Amino acid sequence: MGVGEVKETESYRERIARRAAMEVEDGMIINLGIGIPTLVADFIPADKRVMFHAENGILGTGPSPAKGEENAMLCNAGGFPVTLVPGASFFDSATAFAIIRRGLLDMTILGVLEVSQNGDIANWIVPGKRVPGMGGAMELAQKAKKVMVVTTHLDKNGRSKIVRECSLPLTASKAANWIITDMAVMEVKPDGLYLREVMYPYSVADVIGATEAELKVEGEVGVFR
Amino acid sequence: MTNRFDKVVTLQEALSHFRDGMTLLAGGFGGVGNPPTLIQGILDLGVRDLILISNDTAFPHIGIGKLVTERRVKKVIASHIGSNPNAGAQMTAGELEVEFCPQGILAERVRAGGVGLGGILSDVGIGTIAEKGKQKVVLDGKEYLLETPLTAEVAIVHAKKADRFGNLVYDTSARNFNPLVAMAGDITIVEADEIVEVGELDPEEIVTPGVFVNYIVQSEGVNWRWAWEK
Secondary structure (H helix, E strand, O other): OOOOOOOOOOOHHHHHHHHHHOOOOOOOEEEEOOOHHHHHHHHOOOOOOOEEEEOOOEEEEOOOOOOOOOOOOOEOOOOOEOOEEEEEEEOOHHHHHHHHHOOOOOEEEEOOOEEEOOOOEEOOOEOOOEOOOOOOHHHHHHHOOEEEEEOOOEOOOOOEOEEOOOOOOOOEOOOOOEEEOOOEEEEEEOOEEEEEEEEOOOOHHHHHHHOOOOEEOOOOOEEEO | OOOOOOOEOOHHHHHOOOOOOOEEEEOOEOOEOOOHHHHHHHHHHOOOOEEEEOOEOOEOOEOOHHHHHOOOEEEEEEOEOOOOHHHHHHHHOOOOEEEEOOHHHHHHHHHHHHHOOOOEEEOOOOOOHHHOOOOEEEEOOEEEEEEOOOOEEEEEEEEEEEEOOOOEEOOHHHOOOHHHHHHOEEEEEEEEEEEEOOOOOOOOOOOEOHHHOOEEEEOOOOOOOOOOOO
16 A cells, blocks of 8 residues: 555554655665554555664564564564565664664654653653663664654543653653654644644644644644545 | 683583572573573572663563563663563562663663773763763763663573684574673673584674683573464
8 A cells, every 4th residue: 555545444543654654755764663653664655765774783674574484583673573675784782773873864753652842752651650661762762863753642541642841751852853643743843843734634723722732833734634 | 721612511511600699691682582591591590689681671471581570680771671561560569670771872881891891971861861870971062971881790692603612693683682792791601503613604704703702502492482473
């Protein structure tokens, strides 16, 4: 399935991933987080050639292998078996993070617990409740050239995950460039958070009403279907 | 001196280097590249109160995660424990001390320990709670955190192939932390899927030179089911 084709049964997760994939440019080196970010790979059109980076030491991961053809030693950072594309390479985890810190990652796509209107990201700890650890998220959020957040707009309790200021400990400050949710596409600029598109069938008023952060609107807001 | 050109020992000989309360460095990432036979040996040996340095705590019944599940670890230095709920539960109950370190910084700290450096400077985590307790260094007007090196009394490593000198070749993404860990043990013990004679490995393909390795044991292979296997 390519960009622009809408499945009747498309889930909100797939729609977010399909929209995020439109920001991917030919030739990019990209790291995908676990969850919705992983789905983005399925929506990148064939005419855009990219290389996916994995923190455990692969540049050039390909699609999931067919059942029964998995190599248990060849996995992505989430622990799931992957394949390789031509030109792929293996290296140790220090080199995997050299690529990130050196600024050679064009884009990272990751999920969040909270993201603020100035781009602060919180995604690794809910003190006293859930403490999985930061993994590679600090390096990714701090060092990737473009940081794309993909998330549900609201948390399980119906609260906006797009906030004025993060209440949870930060992963990185002023890191996010784009935020794509099931309700909206937003861009973080130095002077604030801009609403660029709404996800059909939500209206601009719906999105502003559901968002705790201050959302700026300039010009025409697109509708993504 | 042990024979430097034949470091292959029995599992029992290798296990003579483990004791209660020791620091243990383990290669692997999400269980991939954890050495299964050595880990089973450590479990069977019954050592406890380990200080484990590893990227993560794997899964409850996979790899290094089993040491946590069986309550053999009193402290872990890792970047992530989320895939092993036992680690989180023990931490919440105050039974397991966890020191979190950003993944790439953990890799560099292990590398620093392994390559004889006194510390490294990085700006990763500045402005977050990851900077807590770390010395700040200003260099050319830019602020860095001083990250300290990590070594351990014993480092355990998985390799696809080892020759008897300890030259190592890894297995695809099971390489991950293993080459770093291999350099950072006071004693480095390698578990290899295949052990070959000195001279059989192409020098161009060797990732870890054997000089870093003290002992080699033959792997008996993975003895767990992977999380993705249904």
